[in-house]
Amino acid sequence: MSASVPLRAALADALTEDGTLADPEWRRAAATVPRHLFVGSYFEQVPGSVPTRYRPVHQGDAGWLRGVYTDRTLITQLDGRTRPDDVARGTAVVGSPSSSSTLPSLVLRMWQRLDVQPGQRVLEIGTGTGYSTALGAHCLGDDSLTSVEYDPVVGAAAASAIKAAGYAPRLITGDGLRGDPGGGAYDRLIATCSVRYIPVPWLHQVKPGGKLLVTLSGWSYASGLALLTVTGPGAAAGRFLTGYTSFMPARPHDRPPRPALVLLPGEERPTGMDPAIIGTWTGSWVAQLAAPSAERMGAGSEQILWDVSTGSQSRTASRADGGWTVVQRGPVRLWDQVETAVQTWQGLGAPHQEDFGITVSAARQRVWIGAEDGPGWDLPI
Numbered sequence: 001m002s003a004s005v006p007l008r009a010a011l012a013d014a015l016t017e018d019g020t021l022a023d024p025e026w027r028r029a030a031a032t033v034p035r036h037l038f039v040g041s042y043f044e045q046v047p048g049s050v051p052t053r054y055r056p057v058h059q060g061d062a063g064w065l066r067g068v069y070t071d072r073t074l075i076t077q078l079d080g081r082t083r084p085d086d087v088a089r090g091t092a093v094v095g096s097p098s099s100s101s102t103l104p105s106l107v108l109r110m111w112q113r114l115d116v117q118p119g120q121r122v123l124e125i126g127t128g129t130g131y132s133t134a135l136g137a138h139c140l141g142d143d144s145l146t147s148v149e150y151d152p153v154v155g156a157a158a159a160s161a162i163k164a165a166g167y168a169p170r171l172i173t174g175d176g177l178r179g180d181p182g183g184g185a186y187d188r189l190i191a192t193c194s195v196r197y198i199p200v201p202w203l204h205q206v207k208p209g210g211k212l213l214v215t216l217s218g219w220s221y222a223s224g225l226a227l228l229t230v231t232g233p234g235a236a237a238g239r240f241l242t243g244y245t246s247f248m249p250a251r252p253h254d255r256p257p258r259p260a261l262v263l264l265p266g267e268e269r270p271t272g273m274d275p276a277i278i279g280t281w282t283g284s285w286v287a288q289l290a291a292p293s294a295e296r297m298g299a300g301s302e303q304i305l306w307d308v309s310t311g312s313q314s315r316t317a318s319r320a321d322g323g324w325t326v327v328q329r330g331p332v333r334l335w336d337q338v339e340t341a342v343q344t345w346q347g348l349g350a351p352h353q354e355d356f357g358i359t360v361s362a363a364r365q366r367v368w369i370g371a372e373d374g375p376g377w378d379l380p381i
Contacts, residue, residue, distance in 0.1 A: 211228065
């Protein structure tokens with residue numbers, strides 16, 4: 001018996017016990033699909049390293065297989081090019097994660113939330129390692145699933161692993177933001193990358209009444225998972241779901257390269273809002289909606305917002321009397337926008353994201369709180 005079989009069973013049992021696996025079909029998929037075929041090697045973060053450094057865990061290393069069958073995200077590529085096998089054992093490197101095998105509980109939870117019915121066609125955006133694709137093929141059948149991967153090297157490795165695992169869904173290498181280049185009418189779309197807004201081709205490739213499960217994010221890397229129903233060609237509406245979901249951004253939607261941050265002088269004023277609120281899950285989400293082109297840095301009371309497209313900056317600090325100040329410069333008063341948005345959200349009781357919704361049309365994409373005619377913000381389409 002393969003050494004992975006009891007580890008797969010133990011992972012499936014644990015995910016069943018914690019409530020992740022409510023559907024027996026998906027539990028069988030978790031216990032059957034061999035994740036180690038999709039994650040030959042991976043990176044681990046070096047604890048406490050600044051800037052963050054990663055060391056490789058190679059196939060066959062002590063703890064490698066147990067790590068594969070732990071419910072965690074495994075980083076498989078840095079900076080769009082560096083893979084674990086490119087780095088010698090014992091060496092740590094600096095880089096930005098660009099591909100990963102997402103933690104199994106999140107992948108399986110999303111597949112179940114998509115609520116695919118027998119005979120329906122599914123378009124997956126972001127093949128990645130292929131593990132999610134194999135889970136989908138196991139439960140839905142090869143003929144029901146098409147998966148698109150942007151990176152040809154990642155896509156080739158995924159195709160090989162999927163074949164080795166015994167599955168044969170339709171695989172495409174190309175820009176997932178364009179969906180299926182052959183068009184088609186899908187019943188469901190699931191994205192395993194995040195986007196700043198819903199790509200228009202997706203809305204034309206999913207049938208009216210069909211559903212999209214998409215993680216929305218931005219240049220501050222706050223995230224929200226939305227389930228939308230297509231209401232017509234190019235139009236959809238939906239709600240954000242409970243829990244905490246994040247994915248790496250689709251590369252065309254990631255922030256542009258930027259120079260090293262230099263904090264410059266500006267106009268200073270007091271702020272009545274504790275800056276630490278934009279370091280919380282939903283607080284950072286609201287801040288990103290209000291200033292979608294800004295990147296957020298810092299922690300606690302010392303928060304920095306920087307919009308490289310306009311050069312606008314804001315930075316906060318604590319005062320000796322217990323209050324806070326903010327310094328702003330540039331044509332966009334970033335903190336003013338964020339402060340107004342957060343105060344609006346707090347005035348409604350500071351709800352979690354399940355109280356947010358989204359409406360998409362050809363003219364605009366708007367995220368709102370409570371009801372469609374409630375307070376909201378346009379996405380940067």
